[in-house]
Amino acid sequence: MHALLVTLWLSLPLAPYNPIEQDTLPSISAHFTAGLTSPNGIVSLGPELSSKFEMLVVHPFLVRGALDLNYGKTVSALYPQGDLYSLTMAGDALYYRGTNHLMGYVGIGFVYTFYHFSASRASMDSLFAEERVVDVDVDKALGYRLTLGLRMHRSYSLELGITEIRPEFLLQADEGNGTISRWRKSTRTSSFRLTFGYLLPLRKF
16 A cells, blocks of 8 residues: 555656756745544544644755644444544654645654543443453554655645554553552554645745
């Protein structure tokens, strides 16, 4: 699947006749996106909002930092079920090529995600009855992502992001007599995300 996406991206007519003169990226810009993250069997389909700060290093490379907000529901019977909120800090390095009308880019970077998990009442009742679990949360985790994107008419973007991240559920149980036990359960929240965005130049050159 990854190879097919990269092949399709490379087959697009993105090579300019004069790369430097047709380099339309501003030196500094803000990039705002909204979209969806795919279900992965553990977490459901969910919305995502993101704000990014981009800086052109040298043609044709740029770097950016991002803050992403995401929501989904855990749906697997193997894990506690409930609402999963995430705040992701990300850093990406991107390579681009294109023209004023159409530009493509590919990038790789890291993600560091903080989670807030709100378990459903039914799930907590079941966990307490079986294992005396009184609290469930999801620990922060480090991962990476691949980005493939297109920009149209300088201001609009379409991105596909592929993220790999493996956080852990944190479970706390009341064993009685004042004894509290804690353990971790590994999971995976990796996904595809499709977003649409708008770029706001902050400095032209």
